[in-house]
Amino acid sequence: MYFETAMTAYFIPNRIRPTGEQLDLQTATQPVVLGEANAGAAKTTTLALRIAESIARKVDPARILALAFTPEARDVLRQRLQDIGVPWETVAQVDILTIEELAMRSLAQLEGGEVKLTLQPRRLKAHVWSAIDTVAERYVGRYDTLDLRKSDIAVSAFLDALLRLKAGMKLASDYYGEDDPVEAAELAGVPLTDWLVAQAYESARLDGEERAVFRTAFDPTYDLARSLQRSPDCAGVFPRYRVVVCDELHDMNEASFLIVEALIRATGAFFTGVGDKHQVIHDQLGASHAFLDFRFKQAFPALRAYPLTTTYRHGPHLTMAIAQLMDNNASSGVAEHTEIRQLHYDGAADCARQVVAAIKQWKDDKYRLEDCAVLMRDRHQSVAIENALIGANIAYRTPVMKGYMQREEILFLRGVLAIALADFQAVKSYEVRTAIVEALAVFSGMEAADGFEKVKYDLAKEPQLLVGFFQGHLGGDALAGSGTAFADVMRYLLAVPADSPAGDVLREVAARMDLAAVAKRVYVNPHEASVVTRSVQGFIDTAGESGLGLAAFWQKINAAEVFATRKRDKNFVFLDIVADVKGKEFGHVIMPWLEQGEFPDPAMPPKTERNLFYVGVSRTRQRLTLISPAQPERRSVYLRQMQIAAVAPKADHALRQIEDTAVVDGVQRTYLTARYEDREEVRQLGAQYDPVRKKWFIQSGQDTAPFRRWLN
Known part of the structure; x- marks a missing residue:
C-alpha cells in the first residue's frame, strides 16, 4: 500500500491552490474513497490531483487507471492532468479510458480477438426487424397486446428500451426466476412487446448465449458485466492496477458498477470516485444516487467519503x-x-x-x-x-x-404541406425528403406496407411522385374507397386552395387525424407522446401567427431550414x-x-x-x-x-471575503530549467526534485541567487 499515513501533499500543482477539501482527497489513506461534490466543484481537477499525488509517491503511471463515462469527460481528465503540471509524456503512460473502452479491451482479451461495433442505423434496423419477425412467429395469437411495428420511430424506441434493460442488468434470465414473459416485462418496467423482442434480439446477438455475433454501443459494457456476473474469475483479465479513479459517478448504472466493483476487488487497487448525487438525471438509463449513497458503502464498508463543496464555476x-x-x-x-x-x-x-x-x-x-x-x-x-x-x-x-424542422411530427406536417401544394421538390435535401416520407407513413399508419422501405427512397429521389403515391396507394386501398383518417386528410388537402391560411389548414389536419391520439400510438412513452403533441401545437401556432397562406408559409419554413442548418x-x-x-x-x-x-x-x-x-x-x-x-x-x-x-446580502459579504483573500496566494515552488547533467549541482545548492513533473525546484523563501541561470 502506498498511502500508509496521512501526510503533507507531495505534489504541488500549477496555477491553483487546492482547498483543504481537495487536499483531503488528494492525500487520503483509505483504500476506497468517494468525493461527494457539488456542481462546478472541480471534481475532475481533484481526481487529477489524486493521480499526480500517486505518481509523486512512486506509483508507476502505467499502473494507474482513470475511468470516465464519456469520451468528452475522458479527454477533459487527460487535459486536467497536464493543466496542473503533469508532463504530457507521463500523462501518456496513464490508462485514461471510458468504461466502454475498458470493457472492449477486456472482452478482446477474454475472447481472443478485436471487439468491433456495429453503429450504422441501417444494419441495426435489420437485426431489430429480424427479432420482430421471430416474436411474430412465436407469440402472435398468444398475446393480444403485442404491437409489432417496424417504422424507424418504433425501432428507435425499441433500442432505447433495450439500452435501459441492459444498463439495469434486467435481461439476465436468473434476474426474475420464473420464465413468465408477462411478469418479467412488468418487473423490468417495459411493455411486453419490448421484452419479447429484446429476448429474441439478444438470443440472436449472443448466438444462444455462446458468443456475441455483433455489438453496438454499450454492448461491450453489458457483455463484460454479464460475464463477470456469471463467472467472477473473468476479473482476472484486468491489469494489476495500483490506483483506479472514476469521474462522474452520478452517471453510474448497474452494469458499470458491476465492472468497477469487480475491478477493485480483483486488483486490490486504491479507488477514488467522485460524483454529485444531485446530478442524477438519467435514471431511465439506470443512473441512481444509490451508488453514491450506499451501494459503494455496502460493497466496501471501510469506505471513506469526503465532501467537495466549493464551486469554481460561478460566484x-x-x-x-x-x-x-x-x-x-x-x-x-x-x-x-x-x-x-x-x-x-x-x-x-x-x-x-x-x-x-x-x-x-x-x-x-x-x-x-x-x-x-x-x-x-x-x-x-x-x-x-x-x-x-x-x-x-x-x-x-x-x-x-434535433432542430424542430427535423423532428418526426413536424416532418409529417411538412409532408402534409408538400402534398397540399404538390411541391415536394422544394425540399432540397434528399435525406430530409426521405425522413418526410417515413413520417407520413408512420403517422398515417401505413409504415408496415410491403415494399414500403424501397418506395420511401424512390419517392425521395423522385419527389414529384409523392402526391400520386399517397393518393393511389394509401395502405393498399384506393383513396376514394378508404375510410381512414389519413385518407380523409388527403381528400381535404387535394381540394384546399394554395392561398388558404396555413394555420387553419394545419389545425384542420390535426383535428381530422386526432394527432394527440396518433402520438400515443406511435410513441409508447407517455412523456414523449406529450412532448410530440405540444410540438405539433407549437408548429400550428407558428403557422397561425405568421398570417401566411399555405404557399407562402411553405416557402418560409424551407428557407428557415436552410438558415438553421448552415x-x-x-x-x-x-x-x-x-x-x-x-x-x-x-x-x-x-x-x-x-x-x-x-x-x-x-x-x-x-x-x-x-x-x-x-x-x-x-x-x-x-x-x-x-x-x-x-x-x-x-x-x-x-x-x-x-x-x-x-x-443577495449574504452573497455580497461572501464575495468581499473572497476578493480580500484571493491576493494572499503566494508561490510555493519555483521550478528550475536544470538539465539532467545539472542534477548534482542543483541538489548540492539545496534544490529538490519533483518526480511527477520531472523538474527541480526551490521553495518559497529560498535565496534565488545561486539558481539564477536555471530560472526562467
Missing part, C-alpha cells in the same frame, strides 16, 4: 441560491458576481422575444455568442425560440437535440435541452419557459425534475437569465425556492 450569488434550492452546503471560490437576471413573458411569442433580447444584450456587452446557451426542459419548447432566432438573424446550433464556426448560440448538457459550462445560460406544467413537468418524478433544473442553472459562469410568466402564480416553484433576493 457566491448563484452558489447560495442553488444551495437554497438543493438544501446543500455549497460555497464559492470565485471572486466574481455571477448575475442572475429575471425576465417575464406573456405567451409563447413573447417568451421567444425575451430570449432574443437576452442574447442581444450579451452580445452588446461584448461577449462571444458561442459562450451563450439557451437551455430548455423539453424540445417542443424550441419551436417559437428557433423561429425568433431565425427572424433576428441569430445563428444557432443544436448539438444533440454550418458556422463562430457567432452562433447553443440551443439544447438541459438533459443533454450535463458536464458542460457556458458564460451565459438562458432558461425560458419556467412555469408550472413546463418546468417542473408534473408527469415526471419530482426529484428528477429538481435535479434537471439544478443541472441547468449550474452550467453558467457569468450570467444566468431566468424567463418566467408575468403572472407570479404561474411561475416555476424553483424560482421561489432559490430565494434569489433573500441571499
